[in-house]
Amino acid sequence: MLRFITRRLLIAVPILLGVTIVTFGFANLAPGDPLSALVRPGSDIKGQDIERLKEALGLNKPVHERYVTWLGQIARGNLGVEIVGGGSIAKALTKRIPNTIKLMGTALTISVVMGVLLGVLSAFRQHSKLDKAMTVVVISGISLPPYLLAILAIYFLAVVPFQLFGIKLLPAGGLEDPVSTLPPLIDELWHLILPALVLAFAGTATFLRYTRASVLEVMRQDHVTTARSKGLAERRVRARHVLRNALLPVVTVLGLSLPSLIVGAIFVETLFSWPGVGQYAIEATREHDYPAIMAVGLLTSVVIIVSNLITDVTYAFVDPRIRVR
Amino acid sequence: MTAGLPPTTASEVDAPIWQPSSDLMAHKARSPRQLAWRRFRRNQLAILALGVISALAVIAILAPLIAPFDPTEVDRKAFGKPPSLEHLLGTDRSGRDVLSRLMHGARVSLSVGVVAVTIYLVIGITLGSLAGYRRGLTDAIIGRVTDTVMSFPGLIIILAVVPIVGRSPLNIMIVIGLLNWPAVTRLVRGEFLSLREREFTLAARGIGARDRRIILRHILPNVTGPLVVLASFGMAEAMIVEAGLSVLGLGIQPPDASWGGDLQAATDVGVLTQKPWLWMAPGAAIAIAVLSINFIGDGLRDALDPRAIVGRR
């Protein structure tokens, strides 16, 4: 077991390095160098001054040296500065990450609970009305892109009630309403509902699908017949022999969804003006702010690699076939 | 066993006994492909979806001929007008006919799907075959590269690359295509690894068939099933990504016609509330197209799965 973990760690390291190299490469591919972008045209900084500044900032050193320096900075938590405004990227991200986690965390929780529950029920009642209804849910969940759902949700649940009845049923965006009379926590929750539900729709569909498939697969296996042949009550067969085995792969799906806690909501955040990491990335793209985009990319890749590692280890822990000898 | 004692009676010298019974005679042999097609045909939803996509494809191809207006042509008499007899789906705020834009938008969306999928199928199959067939160092290297690419959040890469290479439709198609091949590679590699050791491959090698022939004639045909399913879902995904980028203003923008770009109008509260036809049309188009492709993919997967046993009620 320990060997398994060590091996996974060792494999993760070169991938991590590869990711940093690619990120660095991209950042350097961007047209123009950082200094020229900061210099306003028409100002009277002379060419040789620019050269001296470049020398001082180490921009003339060879690529691999700059890479190592850059890596060192990253390790210290310095993710660079934005091209526009010069603010610290790390600080900006630190402010935004909690917002995204609040949104995606809520959505993910709803998705897992609803998805697994409905998936198990659908599988146990295969071909029933519930199952058929769930198939529709799954297909819509994976087909209706989140931005479309967001627009529809805003229209039907925020705009229309206001237009027709004058009710502000749900807010059309933003994190909070500065002039609201509600206590801040409730206000934030009120603003959270719509985007979280939109995100949870697709998430529920995914978990539903995998859980249902897994349960159906396990129900076909021989050991379930053995359990039944021992005369055990069907409820016990399902709980002990079907679900325990079927929910194992769902752990993997959960683990693979962890990265979305950081970058899962790009479209939804932007459409709902939710100040999170996703919205930050879109703004950065619009402003051609490469350091910011690449910082988000690096952050996400690291989260992906780490969560893959955590998923593998958790699965190994939970599945006795891997855990024991 | 010791070799035959000589037959002791004439009847031991065998005339063949085996004769098919009448019910066996009526039994037609069907190839797996025919069986799969029969199963697919029975899925009404998938057939309906196939019809819808075919219709969309025809519209897309013939758009320049059948669209009532040029999608970029401005009708000065009708800025942002609701559906009327002249403009069946209304006009946008710059006076362009929505229906025509929808038809031309179909060209963009469908071609993004097709091109992106083609690119990553080609990359994925090539790399997967090499990794699965050659194994050893080739496999290890390709494996590491695949893992690295898979660790990247696709969307972020697209966001990073699009400002650099510009927003032309072709670039977007290429970028999307370059991101999703790891899944294909893994699938192909897996199939190769398992099929490589199966008897029919060993038999082919035994009679001296060359590598390329073995790959093309024996292994690849077995992979096409899951690949087709993967490709159809990939196409839907590519279309969703392209439309999403356009909605956020990072993809194909007006005056060029694209479903996502036109959907962007919905981000303007005025349009959202007062001119619903502007965004409902492209929104519906995206939804219908992607839904249909997913139904087809689902139907294909059910039809091609040899283990699926569906009971009759």
Next chain:
Amino acid sequence: MTLLSVRDLVVRFRTQENTIHAVNGVSFDLEVGETVGLVGESGCGKSVTSLAITRLLPTPVGRIEGGDILFDGRSLLRLSEAEMRAIRGREIAMVFQDPLTSLNPVLTIGSQMIEGMVAHEGLSTADARTRAVELLGMVGIADGHKRINAYPHQLSGGMRQRVMIAMALSLRPKLLIADEPTTALDVTIQAQVIDLIKELTRRSGTAALLITHDLGVVADMTQRTCVMYAGRIVETATTSELYARPRHPYTVGLLNSISRIDQEPRDLRPIEGAPPDGSRLATGCPFAPRCAWRLPVCWSDDPTLAAEDRDAPVITTGPAASHLAACHNPVRADEVEVGRPQRPGFVAAPNPALVRAATS
């Protein structure tokens, strides 16, 4: 005393694409303490029959569509699911072919052995555990108190099958149904497992229904044997009688296709052709296409089980059981070893449908 009586059992599998006629009128009896073998090729319906007895067929695809199954005097087909569950494990226990897939991989063998005892006999977990360790010893697994916490993948194939047997016998059932219990095991382990089953069933007086395609295993373990083909029983007799003097052409073919220690070495002959796939119900005898003894009537009339002496009373169980064969033209004593009809001028009747087609 008859323990199990299967009467004219019919089982069909109905899928969206076609219907499989898995079992087409199977009848046999089992006495208390008897071990009976059900022999046949893959696909002949023997496993389906065993699943039908315990009503474990995969629903809704598999359905019992005819006949009856009497156990201890009660009709199993008329019982409710709850009543059936009381019988499963407690009175009828099953051992399956592949112990690796038949045991739950994520539970210890101990917990799997215990749950039956707790559910049926109300034992406390501690008592059940003690008994489980005893059972492990009974099937020849040493260090039972340590092994009981092992997971299935930590044991060898032979040990796993012993665990399955222990589990099956833990509630002292009246009938043990063993479906290909040795097929997935090495030959050397096979012999051990066979001996184990024989010993345990003899000691506890448990009746056993042994399902297999392996004629060697049947010869070793059973008192009586039923031969199945295409969902029917084509011959039934005491095992020694069957091997010495088979009457159905299929049985003769089977016995000639294996090497036997009680005969001179000779060429092995497989039976030509292949068994029907069950998607269509044959007219006439299902073995006719492959039979060297066939008469014209074999193509149109499905024969029923009958003894050589049609007037003698039919005894269904025990050492004096009647030797029945479903055949219009049974094999004669002198033809058995040769494997072909030894009647001058006899030619196997051609399929009249083919003849008609050729001459029209």
